[in-house]
Amino acid sequence: MKIDLTSKTALVTGSTQGIGFAIARGLANAGASVVLNGLTKDEVDHAIERLQSELPTAEISGVVANVATAEGVAALKAAVPAVDILINNAGIYGQQDFFETPDDVWLRMYEINVMGGVRTARAYLQGMAERGWGRVVFISSESALNVPVDMLHYATTKTANLTVSRGLAKRMAGTGVTVNAVLPGPTLSDGLQALLKEEQEKSGLSMEETAAAFVVAHRPTSLIRRAASMEEVANLVIYLSSPQASATTGAALRVDGGVVDTVA
Incomplete structure (x- = not known):
């Protein structure tokens, strides 16, 4: 199978390092024009330089924007009016006992991990539907199903990612836009x-x-x-971003090494 994303524009939120950067690399390697996103100019510039050095002919750009805020997503939308592929990767995690986790920690995690994806999807999905093609992937976690007792606030947001992605897939039914979630494990x-x-x-x-x-x-x-390696996670995301994945939508796909003990 050869995945060719030439002529497609892909936006990966939270992509200056880690899994987000690996996804951006994979999309660029498949021919997509990739927009990196991060919180500071230094982070974004460094990520662009790094990716461009690995893939000299790739079309890479970047936007400094905080998707955890409405203002940040508005700035992102102004800089990049339309995309074909949206990877909602931006997120945070942390270990903390439930009784020691105050409201502000819960709310900050919800704003970044849930509302970041909600806002970017609201900004870009209607344009995808109008053009008759689009791919959206939410990066969730095996913690959405295999809830760790010391990360209840994190797991709650990752389960919310599954609800949003499934609901959006139903909302976009028949438009040519697919919406899926990927659940990495360790x-x-x-x-x-x-x-x-x-x-x-x-x-x-x-x-x-x-x-x-x-x-x-x-x-x-x-x-x-x-x-798992970051590339192993990215590989599944690249497939879901491709024309070959046109019949896969509304799915929660695990790349968790079998951590979640279930037959489905």
């Missing part, structure tokens, strides 16, 4: 590497080995017994 992202850095240095193991030990200890239902 992934060797920049965030996980930072979390495990001290442990890795103490153990003398490689980061991949340290992450595998972390998965075995904290996600014992994993069937691959390791963390």
Whole structure:
């Protein structure tokens, strides 16, 4: 299967590093014109430079905008009036006991992880429908289904991503626009590497080995017994962004290494 996204414009929110950057790289490698997004000019400029150095012929641009605010999404829409592919990747996470998690932490996570995707979808989906083609992917998490007790606020937002994506898929029925959610499991992202850095240095193991030990200890239902790479997550997103995925919509697709113990 050869995925060709030539002539398509793709916007990936929160894409200056981590899974978002890997997705942007994959989309650009498939020929899409890619718009990176981040919170600061330095972050965006650095990400553009990095991606352009890897893919010299790719068409890459960037927009500084905070999708957690209505003003930020308005600025994003003004800079990029229309896109064919929207990847709602921007998000935050954190471990905190339920009884020690105040309202402001819940609300901030909801604004970024849920409303960011709601606002960008509202900004771009109608244009996709008018043109008769579009792809939208929400980056959720296996935590949406396999709720971690120390991350209830995070898991709640990721379950909300599934509701929004399924509902939008139904709303866009028959328009040529598909909407799906991807649920990564433990992934060797920049965030996980930072979390495990001290442990890795103490153990003398490689980061991949340290992450595998972390998965075995904290996600014992994993069937691959390791963390996924960011590219493995991105691969599924690139497929869902392609013409080949035209019959897949309203789906919640896991790339979790089998962590969620279910047959569906």
